[in-house]
Amino acid sequence: MPRVQQTEWDAPDCSQWIAAIDAAVGQYPAGTVVLLAHSLACTAVAHWAKKYNRPIKGALLVAPSDIETPAYTFPSTGFTPIPLEPLPFKTIVVTSDNDVWVSAQRAHYFASCWGSQFVNIGDAGHINADAGFGPWPQGMALIQQF
Numbered sequence: 001m002p003r004v005q006q007t008e009w010d011a012p013d014c015s016q017w018i019a020a021i022d023a024a025v026g027q028y029p030a031g032t033v034v035l036l037a038h039s040l041a042c043t044a045v046a047h048w049a050k051k052y053n054r055p056i057k058g059a060l061l062v063a064p065s066d067i068e069t070p071a072y073t074f075p076s077t078g079f080t081p082i083p084l085e086p087l088p089f090k091t092i093v094v095t096s097d098n099d100v101w102v103s104a105q106r107a108h109y110f111a112s113c114w115g116s117q118f119v120n121i122g123d124a125g126h127i128n129a130d131a132g133f134g135p136w137p138q139g140m141a142l143i144q145q146f
Contacts, residue, residue, distance in 0.1 A: 014078030058090035091116035096124035
C-alpha cells in the first residue's frame with residue numbers, strides 16, 4: 001500500500017499536502033484509489049477533493065482533527081476553513097468518544113456534511129500509536145467496504 005510522503009509535518013501547508021495527494025493519486029487509473037487519511041490529513045483530503053475533483057474509489061477518514069478549535073495551536077497554513085461540501089466519492093469517518101483533537105459530535109458533523117458513513121469506536125483516543133494502536137483489524141475491515 002503506497003504512502004503519500006508529505007514534506008512538512010511540524011508546520012504543514014495545505015497546498016503542499018494536497019499537491020502531494022494529487023501527484024500520488026495521479027499515478028493510478030481513475031476510480032481505483034482508496035485513500036486512508038488520519039487526523040489533519042482528513043481535512044487535506046476534503047481540500048484535495050474540492051480543488052482537483054479526481055475520481056477515486058473512496059476514502060477512510062480516521063480521527064479527523066478539528067483544526068478550527070482553539071486546542072490547535074501549532075502552525076499550519078491553508079487548512080481552514082474546513083470544507084463542508086459533500087465529497088464526490090464514498091467515505092467513512094471513524095472517530096472515538098475521547099479524542100483530544102475532535103469531539104465525537106464535531107466528527108459526526110463532518111461526516112454528515114461530507115456524506116460519509118459514520119463509525120464511532122468508543123474510547124479509543126486519537127486512534128493512533130499513542131492511543132495503543134498498532135495493527136488495526138477493524139480499520140482493515142472498513143477499508144474492505146470500498
